[in-house]
Amino acid sequence: MGELDQKEPAENLIKSLEQVYFDLREKHPERDEHWFLANTWLKRYGATEEAREKGEEWARFTASRETYQFSILEPPASIRGLALLLVAKESGGSLAKDYESELFQILEPVLRSEREGEFFDRYRERNPLTWEEIQEDKDSTYSLYWYFRGRELLPELPEGGLDELDVMEQDIQDMMGQLKEEGDW
Secondary structure, X not given: OOHXXXXXXXXXXXXXXXXXXXXXXXXXXXXXXXXXXXXXXXXXXXXXXXXXXXXXXXXXXXXXXXXXHHHHOOOOHHHHHHHHHHHHHHHOOOOHHHHHHHHHHHHHHHHHHHHOXXXXXXXXXXXXXXXXXXXXXXXXXOOHHHHHHHHHHOOOXXXXXXXXXXXXXXXXXXXXXXXXXXXXX
């Protein structure tokens, strides 16, 4: 089996997510980047058994939490980064190594803005509608407002060494914290 055949499931997932994303952009041009990314995530995972069990509010919160980092990027980097992360999550890392370098390149401006304390300024600028909605929805059980407040107040994430963990099998928040500790960004 050739290398292309091994990458086919990942490439199909990437194409599928990109198609959903660009369809949402076309149908809802008034929305902002975080909305497009979160709704792309919801189209893929919003009907899973876990989402049905935990409810719509949980699914929307999870979609927003899983996608917010990429929402400060311009398309197509934003959706490409999210797609590569989801390849890593779905493949358990087996296909992720092929995309690791590209994902880190896409994440560089995100990591830099985190390190320089500018992430939330960029987020508010790039996602004004979603930011407004978050401010109004701070009393919900799954509140992105409080999640963001925690991230602003406690920007350093739990410690963990790159040697102990496969970076591609973690979520982006862990990667950002570890890279900051290593001084790579």
